[in-house]
Amino acid sequence: MTLGRFAPSPTGVLHLGNLRTALASWLSARGAGGRWIIRMEDVDGPRCRRDLGEAQLRDLAALGLESDGPVLWQSDRGALYREALAALHGAGRLYPCACTRKDLQLLASAPHAEDGLRPYPGRCRGRAWEGFDRALRLRLPEGAVAWEDRLIGPQRDDPAALTGDPLLFRRDGCFAYHLAVVVDDGAQGVTEVVRGTDLRPVTATQIRLQEALGLPRPAYAHLGMVAAPDGSRLGKRAGALGLEALEARGIIPEDILGWLGWSLGCLPRPEACAVSDLIGSFHWNRVPAGEARVPEAWA
Numbered sequence: 001m002t003l004g005r006f007a008p009s010p011t012g013v014l015h016l017g018n019l020r021t022a023l024a025s026w027l028s029a030r031g032a033g034g035r036w037i038i039r040m041e042d043v044d045g046p047r048c049r050r051d052l053g054e055a056q057l058r059d060l061a062a063l064g065l066e067s068d069g070p071v072l073w074q075s076d077r078g079a080l081y082r083e084a085l086a087a088l089h090g091a092g093r094l095y096p097c098a099c100t101r102k103d104l105q106l107l108a109s110a111p112h113a114e115d116g117l118r119p120y121p122g123r124c125r126g127r128a129w130e131g132f133d134r135a136l137r138l139r140l141p142e143g144a145v146a147w148e149d150r151l152i153g154p155q156r157d158d159p160a161a162l163t164g165d166p167l168l169f170r171r172d173g174c175f176a177y178h179l180a181v182v183v184d185d186g187a188q189g190v191t192e193v194v195r196g197t198d199l200r201p202v203t204a205t206q207i208r209l210q211e212a213l214g215l216p217r218p219a220y221a222h223l224g225m226v227a228a229p230d231g232s233r234l235g236k237r238a239g240a241l242g243l244e245a246l247e248a249r250g251i252i253p254e255d256i257l258g259w260l261g262w263s264l265g266c267l268p269r270p271e272a273c274a275v276s277d278l279i280g281s282f283h284w285n286r287v288p289a290g291e292a293r294v295p296e297a298w299a
């Protein structure tokens with residue numbers, strides 16, 4: 001059975017881009033007769049706040065998007081991530097990284113890095129094991145990873161060129177994003193990962209980590225980003241494109257659903273609707289692969 005998920009970081013307000021991803025993942029899972037869950041990715045230290053996560057859940061519920069089953073908070077799941085690290089260490093796949101932020105900046109030549117991603121060049125690969133209280137990286141095997149994206153088709157990436165050996169545990173004691181996301185998708189039985197195309201460059205690395213942990217590979221769909229009316233990045237303007245800010249300007253959840261549904265190819269024109277009106281008309285082959293632009297009147 002299909003299990004989809006939406007996994008926001010509770011560091012701010014969900015804007016139209018986040019809500020579009022949430023809706024697409026919900027429509028894809030529910031449209032296939034499956035289930036859909038929400039998971040809070042709050043391992044990233046003090047920037048993550050419970051109250052922000054609760055507000056995100058309220059916004060999703062206002063659109064009719066509610067988790068089938070309890071919402072997991074990654075900050076509660078350290079024991080599971082620790083077990084995964086122990087398994088990887090047992091398989092000889094981890095090594096301690098002593099690089100400082102400054103070291104990494106000096107090493108970052110990375111002509112092919114996308115979007116500010118800087119591949120880690122493997123500088124500490126030869127370091128002897130020093131225990132679990134160090135920054136830890138996964139030793140990637142050589143070679144490219146091929147995978148099929150529901151929206152953008154066949155993909156082939158060399159994770160060494162995009163991220164290099166990923167950090168799984170940080171020197172400040174936090175579990176890193178790649179570890180938490182892969183372990184939880186596996187533990188929860190997620191079969192379908194729908195997310196923004198900004199995360200496409202880390203997919204091959206996450207597939208390598210799944211393989212190292214013996215976890216099944218979910219299907220992937222990477223959605224185009226939501227851009228300003230002129231096609232530029234939303235940047236700081238995204239803050240004004242949350243549910244509450246839009247409602248204050250008279251744009252109600254049904255209007256937002258209509259626009260989101262239209263932008264996902266479910267409706268011939270953006271008109272107010274409920275989430276249940278969209279479910280029968282969602283198909284991946286109708287979803288435009290490019291960016292979606294915020295209507296002029298909302299920007």
Ligand SMILES: [Zn+2]
Pocket residue numbers: 096097098099122123124
């Ligand atoms: Zn290092």
